Amino acid sequence: MRYFLAGFALLVVLVVSVAGFRGGLSRKPPIEIFPDMDRQAKVRPQTADGFFANGLGSRLPVAGTVARGAPFADTPLNTGREPGTTNYVAAMPVAVSAEMLARGQERYTIHCSPCHGGQGDAKGITTKFGMAVIGNLHDARIVQLADGELFNTITNGKNLMQGYGPNIDIADRWAIIAYVRALQLSRLATLDEVPAELRASLTK
Amino acid sequence: MSDIFPKWTNRLPALVLTGAALVGTAAVAGAWYYFTPKYSRVGYQPIQPVAFSHNIHVDQLGLDCRYCHNGVEKAWYSNVPSSTLCMNCHNQVLKEDARLALVRESAASGTPIPWVQVHKVPDFVYFNHSVHVNRGISCVHCHGQVNQMDEVRHAQPLSMSFCLECHRHPELKIRPVDKVYDLNWQAESETQQIAEGKRLMQEWNVQSLDNCSACHR
Incomplete structure (x- = not known):
């Protein structure tokens, strides 16, 4: 019995010392005993796949094709330009509403504020880490840009700013532009433009 | 009869039962503790x-989660964001840093970074x-x-x-x-x-x- 107990204790210590405790750090992937159901022969997004020569599971669209539902038409909404020309549209081709501005504020905060700052004055967090040239959205030059040109800049980038076309939906890009216009107005508007009943709250 | 079975065999049933109970408890406890994702998955931290x-x-x-996971x-x-998205900032921030060499290479060549899915x-x-x-x-x-x-x-x-x-x-x-x-x-x-x-x-x-x-x- 003594030997049995000693052997038993040794076994328990051995198992615990090899297997460790729950939540312990492991660099190796979790063990799956019967992986044939868990891991099926199907391509999941953004995974490698040996079937194709370059090893990518996801295929790029063939040149010149348009995915279903993808924007392709030469309209101001999709390009920010007058159809058939390279001229930027002066005013955004979508109606502005309070919900759209709120959406624009949310998207601006996610995608733009890291560099352009919460107020659009180019004082985002990245300036502390070596981001040198950031456009101040309150510059007269930028205030005077056509809405279509802002759309083009968001979509394709400008100078050191890279394009955000792949990351921000078209409707959201216009919402951001609407919000940027509101930000600009917040510094350019005169007291006379404020509704009479709200003026007192600004001057006290 | 006492010549065939020595006296200690009287304790044998009790010993066997105790041993079986110990081994059984340990097996159940071990399976309960280890055969669960709480053990097998939690703590996985690949390099x-x-x-x-x-x-x-x-x-x-x-940064908001959605800046990258858009x-x-x-x-x-x-x-997982493309490496070109990293370059939105890292074309200027830590521009020459060796730790980002793979990101720059990936963004330039279009070959994805082989991130390990956790x-x-x-x-x-x-x-x-x-x-x-x-x-x-x-x-x-x-x-x-x-x-x-x-x-x-x-x-x-x-x-x-x-x-x-x-x-x-x-x-x-x-x-x-x-x-x-x-x-x-x-x-x-x-x-x-x-x-x-x-x-x-x-x-x-x-x-x-x-x-x-x-x-x-």
């Missing part, structure tokens, strides 16, 4: 090809990210406090019972949509969480789904 720190980017710089509200999966539910589980984040389930509920992790580690078991716990009592987790990406947010108290959770469930018509086909197809 990534680039030492990207969520802690620096989220907690120190204040498809999470629209798609069933939460996308959270992997079985292929017969159809978890939809967009429907969860748009209805007040935060990243933190399944992924843990990624905002504090230098290296991402598997924080929750993501087992079926883990999913069902929440599916049976969504009011314990559901939060306002604008707090979904704030991983540090917590309701002021548990009673408030439950009251607010119940209100949001009613407002969004959230059902407590625990049938098989809710997740398995």
Whole structure:
């Protein structure tokens, strides 16, 4: 019995010392005993796949094709330009509403504020880490840009700013532009433009 | 008879029973403790090809999850960003840094960085990210406090019972949509969480789904 107990204790210590405790750090992937159901022969997004020569599971669209539902038409909404020309549209081709501005504020905060700052004055967090040239959205030059040109800049980038076309939906890009216009107005508007009943709250 | 069976054999049944009980308990306890995703998955922390720190980017710089994982509200999966997105900042920040060599190379050549996937539910589980984040389930509920992790580690078991716990009592987790990406947010108290959770469930018509086909197809 003594030997049995000693052997038993040794076994328990051995198992615990090899297997460790729950939540312990492991660099190796979790063990799956019967992986044939868990891991099926199907391509999941953004995974490698040996079937194709370059090893990518996801295929790029063939040149010149348009995915279903993808924007392709030469309209101001999709390009920010007058159809058939390279001229930027002066005013955004979508109606502005309070919900759209709120959406624009949310998207601006996610995608733009890291560099352009919460107020659009180019004082985002990245300036502390070596981001040198950031456009101040309150510059007269930028205030005077056509809405279509802002759309083009968001979509394709400008100078050191890279394009955000792949990351921000078209409707959201216009919402951001609407919000940027509101930000600009917040510094350019005169007291006379404020509704009479709200003026007192600004001057006290 | 006493010549055939020595006296100690009288204790044999008791000894065998004690031994069997010990071994049985140990086997059950071991299986209960180890044969579960709480052991097999939690703590998985693979070495990534680039030492990207969520802690620096989220907690120190204040980036929103959706700056990089920009498809999470629209798609069933939460996308890993392309390396060109990293270059939005890193074309200027840490421009020459050796740690980012692979990112620059990947962005220039178009060959993806071979990130190692940490959270992997079985292929017969159809978890939809967009429907969860748009209805007040935060990243933190399944992924843990990624905002504090230098290296991402598997924080929750993501087992079926883990999913069902929440599916049976969504009011314990559901939060306002604008707090979904704030991983540090917590309701002021548990009673408030439950009251607010119940209100949001009613407002969004959230059902407590625990049938098989809710997740398995």
